[in-house]
Amino acid sequence: MCTPKGAAPISSPSCWNGPNCLGLAVLLFVFARGVAGFSQQAQLAVENPPYYIQEPVLLRVVLQDFEESPQPEIEYPTLPDGVRVQLQSASPKVSRSVQIVQDSITGAPRMSEQRTVVWQIDYLVTATKIGEYSVGPFSAKQANRQARAEAITLSFEDVPRDADMRIHVILPAKPVYPDQRVAVTIQWWYAGDVEAIDKLRIYSPVFDQFRFLPDSRPDRQAAVLPIETKEGQVGLAATARRETEDGKTFTVVTAVRTLIPGEPGTYAVEPAMATVRKVTRWRRDSSPFDDFGFGSGLLRDFMGEGRRPAQTQLTRAIDTARTLVVKPFPEQSRPASFAGAVGAGFAIDVSADRTVVRVGDPITLTVAVRGEGNLEDLALPPLTVEGGLDPQRFRLPSGELAGTFAEGTKRFVLPVRVEDENVSEIPALSLSWFDPAKEGYQTAQSKPIALRVLPAKIVSAADVVSKTPSVAPKAAATASAAATSSAPSAPRAPSLSGADLVIERDPVVLLSDGRRAWTDWTWQVGLYLAGAAAIIWAWVDRRRREVPLEVVRHRKMLRLHRRELVRARQLAPREAAATIAAALRSLSAENPQASRVAAESIIAECESLLYAPAGAETQILDQSLVDRALAVADQMAKECA
Numbered sequence: 001m002c003t004p005k006g007a008a009p010i011s012s013p014s015c016w017n018g019p020n021c022l023g024l025a026v027l028l029f030v031f032a033r034g035v036a037g038f039s040q041q042a043q044l045a046v047e048n049p050p051y052y053i054q055e056p057v058l059l060r061v062v063l064q065d066f067e068e069s070p071q072p073e074i075e076y077p078t079l080p081d082g083v084r085v086q087l088q089s090a091s092p093k094v095s096r097s098v099q100i101v102q103d104s105i106t107g108a109p110r111m112s113e114q115r116t117v118v119w120q121i122d123y124l125v126t127a128t129k130i131g132e133y134s135v136g137p138f139s140a141k142q143a144n145r146q147a148r149a150e151a152i153t154l155s156f157e158d159v160p161r162d163a164d165m166r167i168h169v170i171l172p173a174k175p176v177y178p179d180q181r182v183a184v185t186i187q188w189w190y191a192g193d194v195e196a197i198d199k200l201r202i203y204s205p206v207f208d209q210f211r212f213l214p215d216s217r218p219d220r221q222a223a224v225l226p227i228e229t230k231e232g233q234v235g236l237a238a239t240a241r242r243e244t245e246d247g248k249t250f251t252v253v254t255a256v257r258t259l260i261p262g263e264p265g266t267y268a269v270e271p272a273m274a275t276v277r278k279v280t281r282w283r284r285d286s287s288p289f290d291d292f293g294f295g296s297g298l299l300r301d302f303m304g305e306g307r308r309p310a311q312t313q314l315t316r317a318i319d320t321a322r323t324l325v326v327k328p329f330p331e332q333s334r335p336a337s338f339a340g341a342v343g344a345g346f347a348i349d350v351s352a353d354r355t356v357v358r359v360g361d362p363i364t365l366t367v368a369v370r371g372e373g374n375l376e377d378l379a380l381p382p383l384t385v386e387g388g389l390d391p392q393r394f395r396l397p398s399g400e401l402a403g404t405f406a407e408g409t410k411r412f413v414l415p416v417r418v419e420d421e422n423v424s425e426i427p428a429l430s431l432s433w434f435d436p437a438k439e440g441y442q443t444a445q446s447k448p449i450a451l452r453v454l455p456a457k458i459v460s461a462a463d464v465v466s467k468t469p470s471v472a473p474k475a476a477a478t479a480s481a482a483a484t485s486s487a488p489s490a491p492r493a494p495s496l497s498g499a500d501l502v503i504e505r506d507p508v509v510l511l512s513d514g515r516r517a518w519t520d521w522t523w524q525v526g527l528y529l530a531g532a533a534a535i536i537w538a539w540v541d542r543r544r545r546e547v548p549l550e551v552v553r554h555r556k557m558l559r560l561h562r563r564e565l566v567r568a569r570q571l572a573p574r575e576a577a578a579t580i581a582a583a584l585r586s587l588s589a590e591n592p593q594a595s596r597v598a599a600e601s602i603i604a605e606c607e608s609l610l611y612a613p614a615g616a617e618t619q620i621l622d623q624s625l626v627d628r629a630l631a632v633a634d635q636m637a638k639e640c641a
Contacts, residue, residue, distance in 0.1 A: 040065040042140050042147035052159045052314055054203050054228070054273050056124035059085075061138050063119035063147055068092045071597075072119055072142040082129040083156075084230060088122040091601035126228075127156040128203075159275055162315035164191040164248070167274035169204045175325040177436055179374045180342045181213070182259040186225060186236070188274055191248040196279045198309050203228040204272035206259070206322070213258040217589070225255040260374075264328040272319040283310035329434055335441055336385040341433035343373015348431040350446040359421050359456040367403075367412040367446075369431060375410045378403070383414075386430040386443075393420040404548065421453045554590060558637045561587050565629045577606035580629050587636050594636040602629050 045060040066072055071090055079085060099112045125135055136151030166189035176182050188202060207229045218224050218237035225238040236255035243252050284307055329338075346369065353364040369378060380401055383389045389396060395417040403412040416426075426449040435442050561583040568576040568583075584599045605625060 040140075040145050040147040042138065042149040044136070044138070044149045044152050046152060046154070049155065051127070051154055051156045052275070053127050053130060053156050054201060054275055054316070055159070055314065056086075056126045057154060058088075059123045059125050059135065059152075061119075061121040061123070061140065061149060063121070063140050064116075066092075066117055066119050066140070066142050066145055066147075068094055068117050070142065072121070072140045072145075074121060075139045075141075076136055079135065080133055082131065083125065083127045083133040083135070085135065086124045086126070086230070086232070087597065088124050089600045089604065090119065090121040090597050093118045093120060125154060127154070128205075130156055130158050132156075159314055159316035162192075162276065162317055165189065165274060165276065165315065165317040166250070167202060167272050167317045167319050169206060169269075169272040169319055169322065171206070171269065171322045171324050175327040176261050177327055177329060177342055177434060178261055178264060179340060179377060180261055180436055181374060182261060184212075184257045184259045186227065186255045186257070186272075188225060188253045189243075189250040190253075190276075191250045192278065194251055197276050198279050198312050199277040200226060200274065201228055201276075202226060202272065202274045204319070205270045206272070206324075207234075207257075209267065209269065210324075211260045211262065213260065215257060223253055225253055227255075227257075261324070261326040264326045267324045267326065269322040269324060271321050273316055275314060275316040277309075277312040277314055279309045279311070280313050281309075281311040282307045284308075330439075330441075333441060335430070335432035335443055337381040337430035337443060338432040338434065338441060339379045339381040341369075341371075341373060341378055341431065342436065343371050343375075343433060344435050344437065346371030346373065346431060346433045346442070346444050348429060348444050348446045350426065350429055350449065352426060352449050352451075355450060356452045356454070357418060358454045359419065360417055362415045362417050363426075365414050365416055365426070367414070367429065369403075369410045369412075370408060371433070373433065375408070376405050378405075378410045380412055381431060383429060387427055388429050389416065389427065393418070393423050395419055406549070418451070418453050421455050423451055423453050425450050557590055558587070558633070561590075562630065562633050562637075565626060565633060568629075569623065569626050574610060576626070577609040580625065581606040581610070584629060584632065587633055591636045591639070594639045598628070598632045598635070602632060 041064040043062045043064075045062060047058050051057050061074060063072055069092075076085070095116045095118075097114045097116075099114070100109050101112050102109055119140075125133075127133060132153055132155045134151050134153050136149065138149045140147045140149075166187075168185075168187040168189075170185040170187065172182055184206065186202065186204075188200075190197075202225065204227075207227060215234060215236055218235060223238040223240045224235045227234045227236055236257065238253045238255040240251060240253045243250050349368045349370075351366045351368075353366075354361075357363060367380065369375065369380075380403070383396055384391055397414050397416070401412050401414055403410045405411075428445040428448050430443055430445050432441050432443040434440070564579055564583045568579045571579060581603045584603050588594070588596050588599050602625065
């Protein structure tokens with residue numbers, strides 16, 4: 001029995017996870033006493049036992065006499081092995097009451113207002129092994145306020161086996177290699193009545209032990225397989241089929257995740273487990289038209305049969321232990337152009353923005369890599385290996401090159417400069433990868449690119465514009481004509497005679513260009529400002545062009561959901577609640593790295609309005625709900641900027 005000292009146990013209904021049990025959930029808590037010595041109070045609430053392994057237990061920390069913001073900081077000791085605590089939601093409940101009392105001195109009536117803030121912070125406690133676990137104590141801090149709730153002991157039991165259920169997490173039988181994309185198959189078999197399942201949970205340590213690629217979002221009409229992880233529940237797109245085995249007909253639901261191995265080694269994976277809550281007895285909600293003898297069948301057709309779980313039974317299935325072997329890449333015959341690429345069918349293409357250049361001019365090369373493998377994390381091998389770019393003839397960029405991945409292609413853009421006018425081509429670049437199926441290295445090369453390299457232009461003294469000796473215009477013209485008429489037809493070698501290479505020191509001469517219009521300082525300032533504006537515009541335009549298409553799409557989605565939240569002000573209460581909940585769910589899915597605590601709290605309030613049994617049509621939407629939803633959307637946009 002895990003009821004805190006001094007509290008009476010309350011029976012636990014079987015619909016703990018049902019959508020209509022949100023109002024009843026408060027009745028399932030028992031509160032421990034707050035510790036004396038603090039002006040604020042902290043209490044613990046936990047659902048009644050029994051508690052089963054791999055079944056989350058809702059634990060609530062209730063704080064009184066705290067402020068509405070900021071959110072209190074909760075600290076608790078390190079948890080023992082075999083149990084984990086995950087934050088589910090945190091929200092303040094603010095209540096105000098106004099009373100008119102008579103003044104004891106003057107006898108005149110006066111108004112007294114009371115404001116109460118109660119924080120409810122919910123955690124999910126999950127144990128992976130049978131036994132008793134001490135969770136807590138919990139210490140809460142908010143500015144100069146603090147409170148403490150003592151630890152609570154939870155006893156977790158084993159779950160009965162279900163002969164009609166199986167769970168399989170299928171890992172590769174052969175060894176895999178670091179950064180390889182490995183398919184992991186999850187199969188859930190069930191021979192019972194699928195319609196009688198109230199809740200399904202699947203947990204495997206492999207999902208917390210390794211890194212996985214992001215999962216694709218399942219279609220609305222597709223089957224979804226729920227997977228429990230330390231980061232929360234993941235819904236995997238799945239396929240369903242029927243299969244007969246051992247005289248039983250099973251519904252087999254299959255999903256696939258992509259595992260990314262890390263360091264080499266032999267990893268032991270504990271068995272996966274699936275639990276279901278099977279409904280053993282249903283409760284039917286009566287129709288208000290039953291007493292009149294008509295309309296009840298039509299109402300059930302429109303609203304559903306109205307069945308609610310009255311009693312459930314928890315059962316489980318356990319998989320066998322697995323082993324995953326991650327082998328290191330072979331050292332023998334490893335090419336110099338291998339930089340960690342793993343997969344099959346890689347190809348490399350190189351293009352240049354120009355093919356006629358002078359020595360020292362920049363050339364922008366675009367390297368595109370395609371194939372089946374770890375393209376997202378792919379790095380280019382050194383450009384100088386295996387007959388690549390000779391560092392004596394090309395000036396190469398320094399440091400590691402960051403590429404971009406889009407539409408199945410990894411692209412790298414790098415500037416190079418030709419240092420030798422005898423260069424006639426950009427040689428082929430090599431890319432090697434390791435093929436796990438063949439357990440060997442493969443190499444692909446790009447095609448060479450022909451170049452025409454001109455010598456660098458040399459500026460001679462004859463090209464220098466300098467101050468010439470003062471000669472009368474007429475005499476200078478006569479001398480020039482005579483020189484032209486007497487010049488031989490053969491070309492002359494450049495001469496330095498007559499060139500004035502003396503450095504001018506007169507500031508007036510250096511600062512004057514000989515044209516009166518340009519001596520006005522206002523023209524000079526205007527040109528400087530125009531040049532600065534052009535540079536700023538070019539920089540802004542470049543930044544705009546460098547924004548990835550995914551980021552642009554993401555920003556459009558944020559603006560779209562925010563407009564939906566604003567539009568909810570003019571909708572009916574139920575429709576507004578549905579719009580707010582849908583927008584926040586989409587925002588949470590679009591921003592997986594953003595905090596979801598506030599969003600889930602608002603979604604819960606919307607669902608309580610949506611699933612209210614009666615009177616919802618006359619309820620008035622609290623406008624603060626829309627304001628808080630907009631604040632959550634703005635915070636998500638800020639966190640993911």
